[in-house]
Amino acid sequence: MQHGLSVLGNDGTSFVPLVVLELAENTEDKTIAWLLSKIRDKQQHGGAELLVEQLPSGEQEKRKENPNLFLVGSTWQRLLNGAEDLGLFKEFHDGTMRGFTYANRDSFKEFHGDGDGFLSIAECQYIIKHELDTLRAKDEAHVPGYPKLKLYPGKSIIRRLQSKGIIVQYFPIHDKDELKRLSSNWYKRVKLSFQPLENIRYYFGEGLALYFGFLEYFTLALVPMALIGIPYYLFDWEDYDKYVLFAVLNLIWSTVFLEVWKRHSARLAYGWGTLSRKKAFEEPRPGFHGVLGLNPVTGREEPTYSNTKRQLRIYLVSLPFVLLCLYISLHVMMIYFGMESLALSIYNEDPSFLTSLLLFIPSIIYAVVIELMNLLYRYAAEFLTNWENHRLESSFQNHLVLKVLVFNFINCFASLFYIAFVMQDMALLRHSLATLLITSQILNQVMEAFLPYWLQRRRNKKVHKRVRRVMGEQELPMVEQVRLERDMNTYLGTFDDYLEQFLLFGYVSLFSCVYPLAAVLVVLNNITEVYSDAFKMCHVFKRPFSEPASDIGVWQLAFETMSIIAVFTNCALIGLSPQVQDYFPEADTQLILTVVAVEHVLLAFKFILAFIIPDIPKDIQIKLAKLEFESVEALKKKKMLEAAEISKTKK
C-alpha cells in the first residue's frame, strides 16, 4: 500500500488517509471532540484505535465550505487485528483459504515482513468501515452536545449519528496511483481480453468483482447463441423447424449456463475468501426507527417496531400501490398499441419513406416511456420500502428487489406478451423486440454513464480552473481531491447493473425462437457495457466501500425464474407457429397435448439438471472438507491434552 498522499497525525507521525468522514456543518464542537476521542481511544476502553485528523483547509482562498471533513487512517498492526476480528479468509501456505489470525500470520502465503501489501486497499477500507460501524455506546446516555439524542448501550454510535444527520456521509477515498494502474489494464485499451477480476477485487472488493465476473461470463456464454443466431438474420430463415431447434438449444443453454455459473462463482468466491466466511451479525439499518423495547436476541433495550404495523403498511399501502402502477403500465401499453395502429393506417394510406419512418416512432416513444416509468417507479419503491421501516438492510433489500423486479418485468415484457399471445403477430413481435431492445440499451448507457460523467466533468472543470490559478499545472492536492470526491454521486450498489442484465436475459430467452438475433444485440451491448461500467466506477461515482459477497444472491433466483418462464413462452410460441401446426392437421388437441408434454419434459429436465450438477466444484469441496476435518482434529487434540493435564494434576 504505497500512497502518494499522507497527513500528519496529532502525535507527529504521518499516516495514509483511507476513509473520509463528513459531519454536518453545524455540529457542536463538543460532539466532534467526543467522536474523535472515541475513534482514537484504545480498544479496551471501547474505542476504535484508529488515526483521525481534520482535513486541512485548502491552500486557496477560504470558501464557504463545510470544514467538518475528517480523514481516517490506521496503523498496519491495527488493520491486521481488524482483519482477524472480521474473520477475513486468506490463502494459507498449503493453498487452502483460512481465517486470518495475527498469531499465525507467517503461515499465510502473501504475508511478508510486517505485512505491508497483505491486505488489499479495499479490505483496509472495509476494516476501517467495520471498526467505525461497531463503535458502541458504553456509559453515555446521550450524544454530548445533543441531550435529546439518546444512545443505547451496545448499539452502533455511527449508525445513530447517521440516522440523525450528524454524520452526513463517510466514504473511502480513491488512490490515484492504484486507480491509474487499474484503469490502464481494465478499459483504457480496446483489446479482447478477460476482465482483470483480481485487480478489480483488489481495488473495489468482492461484490463488484463478482458483478464484472458475471457480466463477462454472461456475455461469453451468449457468444455461441449469437453465432448461431447470425445466419438466421443473414439468410432470412423463416422455417419454423429451425426456430424450434434454436429455442430448444436456448432453453438447455440457459439452464446449463446458470448452473455452471454457480460453480464458477463458488470458485471465485473461494479464492477471494468469501465463500466460507461467516456473515457478520447484522445491525439495524441507519433509517430504522421505533419505540424502545427489548431485542429478543441480544436481550438489550433498543428501538423496536411492531411487525403487525409493518405488515399492514406492506399489504394495505405498498401492495395496492404496486398493483396500481402495474395497471398504469398496462394502460400505457394499450395507448402504445393505439399509436401503433394509427401509424400503420397512416402508412397504409400513403406509403412513403417518411411514413415508413413513422412506423418506428411509437415503439421508440414507448421504449423511452418504459425507461422513464422504471426510473420513477424505482424512486417510489425506495420511498415505500423505506417507509415500511425494515429493521435489517437485508430485509429492506429483499422487499425493494421484489417490488422493482415485478414492475420492471411487467413494464418491459407486457407488450411483447400481448403481441405474442393475444395478437399472435410474430412479425410485429420481432419488430417490437428489436426496437425495445436497441432503444433501451442506448438509453441505459446514456443514463447510467455518459450523463453523470458529463455533469461530473462540468463540476471538475470549475475546480481544476480554480486550482490552476493558484498552483499551475501540478496534480490536484489531496485536499482538493477529497472535496471533489465528496461531491461525486454515490454509487448505489450493483442493483441497477444486475437488473439491466436480468432484463437483457429476458429479451434473449423469452422470445428466442422468434428472434435469434437478440443474442447478437445483447453481446454487442455488453461489450460496450463493460467499458462504460468500468469507466463509471473509476471516474463518475464516489468510490464505494467493498461488499464482501460469496455469490450474486437473489439474482441467481431471479435469473432461474426467468429461465423457467422462458420454457413456458417458448413452448407456447412453438405451438402457435403455423409449420408446427401443419404437423397436426386433423386435431388441435393433439398439438396442444404434445406441446404441453414437451414443456413438462423440459421443465423436469431443468430440475434434474439443476439437481445433478453440484453447486461447488469437487476440488473446492475437498479443500473445504479438509479445513473442517483439521479443525475437528485440533479440537480433539486440545481436549485430550486438557484431559491429560487434569489427570496429571489429580495425581
Add this chain to the structure above:
Amino acid sequence: MQHGLSVLGNDGTSFVPLVVLELAENTEDKTIAWLLSKIRDKQQHGGAELLVEQLPSGEQEKRKENPNLFLVGSTWQRLLNGAEDLGLFKEFHDGTMRGFTYANRDSFKEFHGDGDGFLSIAECQYIIKHELDTLRAKDEAHVPGYPKLKLYPGKSIIRRLQSKGIIVQYFPIHDKDELKRLSSNWYKRVKLSFQPLENIRYYFGEGLALYFGFLEYFTLALVPMALIGIPYYLFDWEDYDKYVLFAVLNLIWSTVFLEVWKRHSARLAYGWGTLSRKKAFEEPRPGFHGVLGLNPVTGREEPTYSNTKRQLRIYLVSLPFVLLCLYISLHVMMIYFGMESLALSIYNEDPSFLTSLLLFIPSIIYAVVIELMNLLYRYAAEFLTNWENHRLESSFQNHLVLKVLVFNFINCFASLFYIAFVMQDMALLRHSLATLLITSQILNQVMEAFLPYWLQRRRNKKVHKRVRRVMGEQELPMVEQVRLERDMNTYLGTFDDYLEQFLLFGYVSLFSCVYPLAAVLVVLNNITEVYSDAFKMCHVFKRPFSEPASDIGVWQLAFETMSIIAVFTNCALIGLSPQVQDYFPEADTQLILTVVAVEHVLLAFKFILAFIIPDIPKDIQIKLAKLEFESVEALKKKKMLEAAEISKTKK
C-alpha cells in the same frame, strides 16, 4: 438410569451393561485381549476408557454357544465427557439448547447431583457406540493374531474388524423396566392420545421418534380429508364438480401439510438438540474396500476406490438392471390386465355371485405380486448398491433410496396410470385403487410385524421353557436376555416405514379426485400401523442404536415430488371428466388450455407457498440467533481481554 441388572467389572466394582459386542467364535485369544485392552485403556493412551466384561456363561448346562459375547458399560463421568465430545445439545437454564460442556454442567436444566438421569439411555448407548467407532489404530500395523489384517493409522479399528467379520455385531441391550414403562404408555392401551414422542426419543433416540412424530402428524393431517371424503362414499356423489372441489382442496392441503411439517419437525429437533448440532465427520462404511491411496481431505493413507469405476458400475450395470426391472414390472402389469379382461368375460357370460367374486381375484393376485416384486427388488437393489462400493454411508443410502423409490413408484402406480390415462375407465380406476390399497395394507402389516413376531415367539418359547426347567417362574436372567436379543432380527432403520407412508401418500394424493375414500382407508391403516410399528420396535427387533436426526431427510423431497406429480395427475383427471368437458362443448382446445393454465397456476401457487412459509418457526429462529449472538460477543470479549493482557505485559 436405574437398571435392574449389572455385571461385576474386573476391578471389583459393578457396572451397568449398555452395549453387547459379539466377536466371531474362532477369534484368536490374542486379538480379544488386545481389543479389550484398547477399549479399557485411558483416552490419552488412545483407548476408549470404557468398562467391558465377558458375558458369564449361563447357569444352565453349557451349550455349544459362542462364548465371545462382551458387555460394554461406562462410568457416568466418562459418559458425560463423551456427550461433550459428541457435541450433544442440551437444554440450558435459560430455555435455549446449547452444546453440553462438562465445565458448565451445572448451568444445564436437567443436571442434578452427579448427573444421573441427565443423559437418556439412548444417548448413553449412542455415546458408547461413538467411542467404540472412533477407536483408532495408532502404531499397530496389523491386528494382533491376524498378521494379514492391516490397520491404517487414524482409521476406525471397529469398522475394520467388522468388515473382516471378526466383530459379528454390536448392539444396545434393552432395559426391561424402561421398556415396560414405555410400552405401557405407548401401545398397551387402546385410547386416543398423542404418541409419547419424548419417551420414544428417550428410549430409542431422535431418528425413530421423528418417524413416529411424522406418522402421527401425517395421520392427523389426513383426518380432515377423510372426513370430507366419507360423504362422497355414503351418498354416492358422482358429480364431478364435487370431485374437482375435493381435488383442489387435496392439492392445497398436501402443500400446506408438507410445509407445516418442516416447521413442526424443526421445533421437535430443536427441543431434542439435533437441529443445530453439527454432523460428525463421516467415516467410510464398513463394507467399503479398495486399493491403498491418499485421502485428499485427511492426507492419510487409506483404501480408495476410483470414482470412474464406480460410475461405470452404476451406469453400465445398475442402471440397465433397474430399467430391466421396470420393464418386467410393466410386463406383469399387462398380464394383470389380460387376467382382468378374462375374469370380466367369464362374469359377463355367466353373471353369478361366484363369478362376481372372481372379478376381485386378478387385483388381489396383482397386489400380492407387486409386494413380492418390491421385496425381491429391494434385495437386488441393496446388493447392487453395495457392489457399487460407495465410500460413505450417506452416498450408499442416497443411491439405494433412489433405486428403490423409482421402482416402487412404477410398480405400485403404473397400473393406475394406465387405467386412468390410457383406458380412461374411472370406475375401474376406483375399483383397482381400493383393491391395491387394502391388499397392500394387509400384506404389509402381516409381513412387517406379525410374521416376524410369530417367528420370534417360537424361538422365545424354547428358551423360556429351558430356563423354566432350571429356575422356575422367575424373570429371565441377564445372560439369557442377552442371548435372546442377540438372535433377534436387526431393525434396518426407518427406510421401509417411510417408504410405506410414501406409497400411501401416493394413493391418497395422485388420484384423490376419483376416490376420496382413500384418505379414510389410509387413516384406518395408520391407526393400526402405529400399534404394530410400536410393538415391532419393542418386541420383534433387536434394539437399534439411536440415530440423531434433525429432519426426515430425503423423504421430505420425496413427499414434495409426489405432491407435484399429484398436481399433474389431478388436473389431467379433471380434464378427462365428462362434466368438465360439457362446460366446453364447442372446442376441446379451450378445455385443454384451461386445464393447463389451472395446472400452471397451482404449481406456481405451490412454489410461492413453499417460498413464503418459513421452514423454522420464528421463536426457534430467535433462540438460534441468540446463541449465535452470544458466541460472537464472547469471542469479542475474549479478544479484548487478550489485547489488554498483551498491552499490560508490554508496559
